[in-house]
Amino acid sequence: MQQNQTEIRHDWTEQEVQALFDLPFNDLLFQAQLVHRQFFNPNEVQVSTLLSIKTGACPEDCKYCPQSGHYNTGLEKERLMQVDAVIEKAKKAKASGSTRFCMGAAWKHPADKDMPYVIEMVKSVKELGLETCMTLGMLDEGKADQLADAGLDYYNHNLDTSPEFYDKIITTRTYQDRLDTLHHVRESGMKICSGGILGMGETATDRIGLLRQLANMPKQPESVPINMLVKVAGTPMENVEDLDHLDFVRNIAVARIMMPQSHVRLSAGRESMSDEMQAMTFLAGANSIFYGECLLTTPNPETHRDLQLFKRLGINPEQRISEADETQEQTIISDLQKQKDSSVFYEA
Numbered sequence: 138m139q140q141n142q143t144e145i146r147h148d149w150t151e152q153e154v155q156a157l158f159d160l161p162f163n164d165l166l167f168q169a170q171l172v173h174r175q176f177f178n179p180n181e182v183q184v185s186t187l188l189s190i191k192t193g194a195c196p197e198d199c200k201y202c203p204q205s206g207h208y209n210t211g212l213e214k215e216r217l218m219q220v221d222a223v224i225e226k227a228k229k230a231k232a233s234g235s236t237r238f239c240m241g242a243a244w245k246h247p248a249d250k251d252m253p254y255v256i257e258m259v260k261s262v263k264e265l266g267l268e269t270c271m272t273l274g275m276l277d278e279g280k281a282d283q284l285a286d287a288g289l290d291y292y293n294h295n296l297d298t299s300p301e302f303y304d305k306i307i308t309t310r311t312y313q314d315r316l317d318t319l320h321h322v323r324e325s326g327m328k329i330c331s332g333g334i335l336g337m338g339e340t341a342t343d344r345i346g347l348l349r350q351l352a353n354m355p356k357q358p359e360s361v362p363i364n365m366l367v368k369v370a371g372t373p374m375e376n377v378e379d380l381d382h383l384d385f386v387r388n389i390a391v392a393r394i395m396m397p398q399s400h401v402r403l404s405a406g407r408e409s410m411s412d413e414m415q416a417m418t419f420l421a422g423a424n425s426i427f428y429g430e431c432l433l434t435t436p437n438p439e440t441h442r443d444l445q446l447f448k449r450l451g452i453n454p455e456q457r458i459s460e461a462d463e464t465q466e467q468t469i470i471s472d473l474q475k476q477k478d479s480s481v482f483y484e485a
């Protein structure tokens with residue numbers, strides 16, 4: 138791999154980001170590829186599985202979200218899953234080639250009574266040799282420390298959009314609440330997964346504002362999910378205007394250039410993208426996807442289609458785990474290799 142040359146910057150101005158968006162499409166993608174290749178293997182995509190461990194009846198009013206208790210979307214509400222059931226799902230995810238298992242609960246914040254279960258889930262999933270990620274709503278310092286002590290690798294908490302557009306989308310928690318949670322996560326030593334949603338009626342300036350918030354953090358998030366709004370009937374966003382798919386690809390490319398070391402993840406909305414558009418997003422620097430299990434409550438493209446696309450593009454799942462000792466890492470890599478050899482990845 139080439140020597141890293143691109144500097145990680147935390148002082149992006151609106152004008153500088155606008156200038157990236159103003160580049161001719163081919164120039165932008167070329168620049169994104171140059172940056173991408175300094176930090177990552179361009180033919181590897183990190184694969185995560187996301188499981189909703191507690192669905193629906195969320196007290197927050199995020200206008201895009203079918204899980205909000207404020208809207209009637211017909212979503213079946215569920216209680217917190219049993220730990221054993223979560224472990225079974227994690228085993229399947231590992232067998233399908235995922236290296237990270239993300240668990241999401243539709244909560245304002247985790248309640249004290251739920252913490253022992255959540256902590257057991259983290260410990261059990263880690264014992265399988267998977268990276269762990271959770272998204273449980275807001276965290277105070279104490280709960281962030283508890284999760285970090287349990288061994289949680291990543292915490293997901295999205296900024297969603299720019300500070301200026303934010304109160305058009307959510308009124309039950311503030312932008313500062315979100316920044317505070319991210320601060321507690323970072324202080325606890327966990328890695329941050331934070332991104333946003335495009336296509337909610339925000340302006341181009343709002344998209345710049347979101348990327349600046351993420352890139353200009355003292356330490357950039359290790360994972361940056363870029364979602365494309367899934368318009369769910371019953372939510373206030375069901376009729377919002379469609380986002381131009383090329384604008385989405387531009388956003389991926391600009392995110393890649395601004396956050397060279399972060400995994401830029403295709404998240405919700407991927408099922409509505411053609412294979413060709415997904416290929417273009419990989420070219421623009423996206424290098425992480427959710428795979429298999431439903432992406433929280435929005436449909437994820439069928440596993441089979443993902444495998445076919447990887448095969449057609451010559452993409453391999455990234456074999457990367459955090460803080461594992463060498464032996465454990467070798468075992469997992471060899472497990473994954475066996476799966477590949479038995480065509481799980483390419484011939485499913």
Ligand code: SF4
Nearest residue numbers: 195197199202205243
């Ligand atoms: S996005 Fe998260 S916090 Fe907002 S309503 Fe949905 S589950 Fe609740």
